[in-house]
Amino acid sequence: MDFDALTLSRLQFALTVMFHYLFPPLTIGLGGLMVSLEAMYLKTGDRQYEQAARFWTKIFAVNFAMGVATGIVMEFQFGTNWSTYSRFVGDVFGSALAAEGIFAFFLESGFLAVLVFGWDRVSPKMHFFAACMVALGAVFSSIWIVVANSWQQTPAGFHLVGEGTAMRAEITDFWAMVFNPSSVHRLLHVLIGCYILAAFFVMSISAYYLLRGRHVDFAKKSFGSALILATGMSLAALVQGDIQARKLKDTQPAKLAAMEAHFHTGTGGTPLYVFGLPDEEKQTVKYGLAIPKLLSLLVHGNTREPVAGLDRIPRSDWPPVAMTFHSFHLMVGLGFFFIAVSLLACFLWWRGTLFQTRWLLWVFVWSIPLPYLANQLGWVAAEVGRQPWVVYGLMRTTDGVSKVVSAPQTLGSIILFSLIYALLFAVFLYVLNDKIQHGPDPVTPGRPGGDAGPGGLAAVTGLRAGTGGASLTMPGDGPAPADSQSSN
Template identity: 55%
Template sequence: MDVEILARIQFAFTIAFHYIYPPISIGLGLILVIMEALYLKTGDKRFELMTRFWLRIFALVFGIGVATGIIMEFEFGTNWATYSKYVGDIFGSALAAEGIFAFALESGFLGILLFGWNRVSSGVHFFATIMVFLGSLFSAIWIVVANSWQQTPAGFHIVGNGLEARAEITDFWAMVFNPSSVERLMHVWVGAILAGAFLVLSVNAWYIIKKKYLEIAIPAFKIALVVATVFSISQLFFGHKSADGVSRNQPAKLAALEGHYDSSARADMYLFGWVNNKTQETKGIKIPGGLSFLVHYDFNAPVKGLNAFKENERPTQVNSIFQFYHIMVALGVAMIALSLLACWYWRKGTLFDKKWLMYIFVWSVMMPQVANQCGWFAAEMGRQPWVVYGLLRTSDALSKAVSANQILFSLIMFTVVYTLLLALFLFLLHRKIQHGPETTHDEDDEANEAFTKRNNPLITHS
């Protein structure tokens, strides 16, 4: 393989592994705010115990997320030096803003959040919880802004020519609010919240199956279920808004997402299928004219297809983009269906009697993770062959000094290190889950006894 392919594989691998953790942090941050708010409002010790338990999980996720994110900054310089020079003024501003407004806020209050429970007042601790959550949201803002600028550049001009060319900001706020940043940010935020919510659902479903910590597991499950239901349904709206933005700003990507080639024909919306890029045919189960309706509100309106673009200015891996996009959509629908089904059983008072449903929730933790990964892969592969859409080709963004062997060696080493980090994360997460919630107050014997009961009748908590 050549340098470009290896460099792309290496960056895709490192960012995909890193992207496991920040979304969980955002989602857990919201749920921690809800749990602690309920504790302050009601004084119910169960909410205190569940908050403390999930704080320990949050700390683990946050730590691994920081460790896995550092390497990407080095890759910009080693493998993508031309890119770094070209977008340094833009990307550097966004990353600096993340450090000042987001990471400093998040890490500054993290110490109070983790170690200040018995050292500061309840109000101060709750304020710290909110600030850590807001810090995680702000961090996502600047990362999405930087990436969205690559998708839809705005607020800049080009200085220099050839290899010396670089983009400089002329309007900071136009750069921040570029044509795709807001709608993509909302889509990312909701996906992240779902990642945290389904982790909480998974762990507490396992406790319910094993009849452990039921006084804690059942109310925590209900909290996460409400969050999952609200945000999975809202993702329908934000996902549509994001796709609508793609239709306006990146029509070649939209055509690749649905395997649409003929600009003179209506565009079908596929539920699933297969794209043959050589014959330019897409086969599968489809809604005739479905994409035309979503774009133009007319089932027969033509939609710009891939044939409208030069071959060297449109994505080549169309089937992969198509599959990633449709996996994301299918999992989004599955999360809505699962959440609504659980709410229906909750209303009937039989939710926690459905052991088969609890088993589904145990494994449901993978759904938002896979959906988030597939969404990012579809977005990034759909932008090709551009690393900055319409301005800088991926093939021109590489470092000129790095060799294929150097990238391959570092990729192998990263794979080894990240595999060890994943094993460590899963081991520590498993140990914390097995250990379960616990109280640190000796005088709180009643609460301690309540959450350690093993055989409470589930029906009384439904």
Template identity: 55%
Template sequence: MDVEILSRIQFAFTIAFHYIYPPLSIGLGLILVIMEGLYLKTGLKIYEDMTRFWIRIFALTFGLGVATGIIMEFEFGTNWATYSKYVGDIFGSALAAEGIFAFALESGFLGILLFGWNRVSSKVHFFSTIMVFLGSMFSAVWIVVANSWQQTPAGYHIVGEGLQARAEITDFWEMVFNPSSMERLSHVWIGAFLAGAFLVLSVHAYYIRKGKHLAIAKPGFKIALAVATIFSLAQLFTGHKSADGVAKNQPAKLAALEGHYDSSTVADMYLLGWVNNKTQTTTGIKIPGGLSFLLHQDFKTPVTGLNAFRPEDRPIQVNAVFQFYHIMVAIGMLLIALTLYSSWLWWRGKLFENKWLMGVFVWAVLLPQIANQAGWFAAEMGRQPWVVYNLLRTSDALSKAVKAEQVLVSLILFTLVYTILLVLFLYLLNKKIKHGPELTAPDEEKEIEAKSIRENPIMN
């Protein structure tokens, strides 16, 4: 393989691994705010114990997120020096803002969040929890802004020519609020909320199946289910809004996402299928004219297809883009069905009577993670062959001095290190889950737990 392919694989691998953790931190941050807020409102110790337990898991994900994210900044200089020079003024300002306004806020209050119990007042500790949560959200803001600028550049001008060309900011806020940043940000935020909520659902479902810590497991499960239900539905709307933006600003990407080639015909919406880029055909289960209707509210309006663009200006791996996109959509619909069904059982008072459902939730923790990864892959592969849309090609963004064997060796080393980190993360996470929450009111907990078991014999 050549330098470009290896560098793209390396960056995709490192960012995909890193992206396991920040969504969990953001999602768990929201859950922590809710749990600790309920503790302040009700004074019930079960909410305090719940919060203390999940703070420990939050700290673990936060630490791994920081450790795995640092390496990507070095890759910009080693593998993508031309890119760094071209967008340094813009990308650098967003990363600097992330460090000043987000990471400093998050890490500054993290110490109080972790070690402030019994050292500061409950209100101060709750305020710190909110600040850590907001800091994690602000981190996503600036990363998404930087990436969205690559998708839909705005607020810049080009200085210099040829190899000396670079983009400079002319309007900072126009750069921040570029045509795709806000709709993509809401989509990313909600994906993170779902990742955190389903981790909580998974752990609490495990406890419920085992008949352990029920006084905490059941109310915690309901908190996470409420969050998951609201945001799985909200994701449907933000996803549609984001797709409308792609249709307007990146029509070639939208055509790849849907496997649509011919611009003179209506566009079908495929529920699942397979794209043959050589024959320029897509086969599968489809809704005739469905894409045309979603974009134009008319089943007969043509949609711009891939054939409207020169071959060198459109994505090469169309089937991969198509499949990643449809995996994300399918999981999104599955999450809606699962959370709505569970909420209906909750309303009927039968949520915890189905042991099989708890088993589903134990493994459902993987679904938001897969959807988040698939969505990012679809977005980034769909932007190709541009690293900055219509301005800088990926092939031109590489470092001129780096060699294929150097990238290959570093990729192998990264794989080994990241594998060790993943094993360590899973080991520590499993250890914390098996240990369970440390109860500050064991007698009260035992009484409630016994009552819960008596009312639900299947959980005994």
């Protein structure tokens, strides 16, 4: 590989966007969970819901800070590394980013302050309202970003103006741009992915508490509601993913063919490879297991009509087949795994033995990287499958890079990003682990000591965020924290 400014800029974009996307899915998913917990608290007055909401809010806040810090990089990077692309799409793409800023970010970050710092400054109703606004802001944000990205996949509502290097896309129909052929499907898929991730995140931590015998009531409540969400959403992903893949045959046939490593159109029903090693040179799939006619059945709804293969696409317009194929297949495989473990857990829950089935709880504890992986792989399939285009059919990725940025400059920033992100990730995991080890603050009197113990960080000052001893609603009641809590 030639490490020119183009390759390095692509590498940097992949690195920074993948690192960034570790955080937003949890923000979106946990946002919904906090709203439902606070709604239950308002409805029932049960302090356990409030306790749970407080705990997940702390996790949410750490995650959100990482998302903001790494998100600014994304907005700057279109201009720094992809300025030719920015000139070409600014009229269309810039609008979506600006709308995200005005509609989503202000809402999210403003009310996040109330959510995190406002427990004892505003009424529970106002706090619930803030939770709703933060969750809504996170969804708005995903809408505009997916709209912008979907326009790159299936451009619509624009016309081209100018010649040669001065050519650019201009909006002709704003709503056609927003509701371009892929935006709604892709948005749904992204949101489903976020909710699966958040549900497995919550189940992982809750299962850990159950296995350790800590915060048992809290853990059962959290696990149960997350399990319902996980089951519903992983089944939804299957149905919705199928609809979305079927759309691809019309909108991005090259991507569909690459995802399935389908080289030759042939005649009759097209088989579907469950796994295999695509060989782009020889245009075959090695060591593959294929189910006859299945791809035709999924795409066309019959077993006779062939699906268009890569042979219908000019060789210069092929996406990298192996990477698209593997990332897509691995994502689908993980999706089936999520369905399987969720349904199994639901069955055992119904039988009343779920919380005694320790091996399954351990599976949930260790499953936490998998939904992250699935979300990342989905984006890899989507973005690599769009290549060699940065805007499908309109602009090649090779033409979008900044002209004045040199390879050494980009190499320097990649090295710095790598170092900083590695440090941040280590610190993030450390802080997250600290919060998980500490667990939720107790609701009932007489338990604070037991809860603060495992984290090894007893309340030295009584002030430190997250220590067990201090009162939640009356700071300064120091000497008798447990009593002050029970009086609420």
